[in-house]
Amino acid sequence: MRITAILLVGLLSVFGLGEARAQSALSGQVTSTEEGAMEGVVVSAKRDGSTITVSVVTDAKGRYAFPAARLEPGKYSLRLRAAGYQLSGPSTAEVAAGQEAKADLKLTKLRSLSAHLTNAEWMHSMPGTETQKKFLLNCLGCHTLERIMKSSHDADGMIDAINRMATYYPGTTPLRPQRLAGNFQRMRDRGNVKPIAEWLATVNLSQQDTWQFPLKTLPRPVGRSTRVIFTEYDLPEAHIQPHDVVMDSKGNVWYSDFGQMFLGKMDATTGKVTQYPIPVTKPGWPLGSLDLEIDRDDNVWLGMMYQASIVRFDQKTETFRVWSIPKEWDSEGAQFGHLAVQGTHVDGKVWVKNSDGTKIYRLDLATDKWEDLGAPMDPRTKRRIGTYGIHSDSVNNDAYLLDFAAGNIVKIDAKTKLTTVYLTPSPNSTPRRGRVDAEGRVWFAEYRADRIGMLDPKSGQITEWKVPTEWSAPYDAMFSRHGHAWTGSMVTDRVAQLDVETGQVTEYTLPRPTNIRRVYVDDRSNPGHLWIGSNHGGSIVKVEPLD
């Protein structure tokens, strides 16, 4: 016993922990008249002139603390997130080297709540059937639901608005709209718009000055969900839309820009960003890329959406190689958003999806020849597979197609062209994107079933885990080698970490509204860090659980 104690003291002094040095750079307590000490308040600190914001969450006693190593000396602006509350009083703090600054924060209750509601909280608050509300999962790509709930269109006006929405490119925001080119329209009215528009006209502000239903917010995080540090890195321009954020083997962070022809690279320590311009191959068509993948040789690949090309960025020469869709296959709706390169080192082939007709192609890098595997069918229903994400296995013979039009994972064999359909236990779960892990299991997000799914191809079994917050509508999932699967949401401003062995899910509320698409886990350390892009917030966020 004594030997252990002596050893411990020795180690502490080696690491300098035994000395009387401040453990935290800034700490304090968050209280309000209504609640007293407040748990689950996200407190954010940004140093003057910096592009990096660090956030922590208050514990059960309302206390927060920024670890000493996370805030360098300087003047900080403080911000917080607690639905229905705002900061009253001073919102700055001076952090000095080696000392602990104190800032107790007093919150006052807001009289108006609507600006604080997340998409999920609008969903929870508004009256409507599940089918009606589920339609709104089509309306989160370019702006929040707040814009719809605050509109004053009657049913006819709403039909016009929805038809106008169908003319925009998915990587649009109201500040930077891009129209689709040609006659191609994305969300075609399949006869379901009129009843939806009629319902929306009863819940928006077309017939009333304020909503006739109570605005509800979800409970703030408690317990384990407060044990987290967020680091948010502002990108050079607020309109950059970091759709996919992925790390290479050296720890550089790469992002695709959904609305511009740039590949971005960020230094994960300094937040310094370099933007590499990508050649335009289809002038007049929308600009931007979606899927970003990194192959085994650290080349960065992008699916260039309506440019109907894929590109490979060679990190050594810092140059792009572009492969455009063969001329005879090109069309107004040709769209290369997704590709798979996980097994490309085996046979030199890249899987590509063309959304126009949901066709699956393979590109042979040795000959530059394209192979068309056609539009795979579901043999049971004779319906075309509505492929969203496409993910190859490690030997590159099979690819998994995530059927966003139904609830299937479909394996396609490159040699035999045979397909195998695996049904998700939840019907119409709309699997969106995911990954194949080191054991060959497919992890994916079920957008319309609020679940993380996993297909084990050996047994053919799909297992599902519910994300606790309703309307999470997870977009993507990834497994870490420490036994966790992660997902993020376009709806709740939350990310979720699943402990696969125990089934426990821990959710973390982000410091500000964050429309999350791809998720990436850096699992070099345990439990690892999650990286996500704030698609409408022009930033990249790192989430570090402390447990």
Ligand code: HEC
């Ligand atoms: C592809 C991008 C995109 C999607 C998806 C989208 N919107 Fe929009 N929305 C926009 C843009 C851009 C604007 C601002 C310019 C405009 O009004 O045309 C806007 C504005 C609005 C407005 C306010 C303007 C007005 O006319 O009152 C409403 C209401 C609206 N959208 C409803 C919807 C609904 C309902 C959906 C889902 C069916 C939806 N949007 C999906 C891009 C989109």
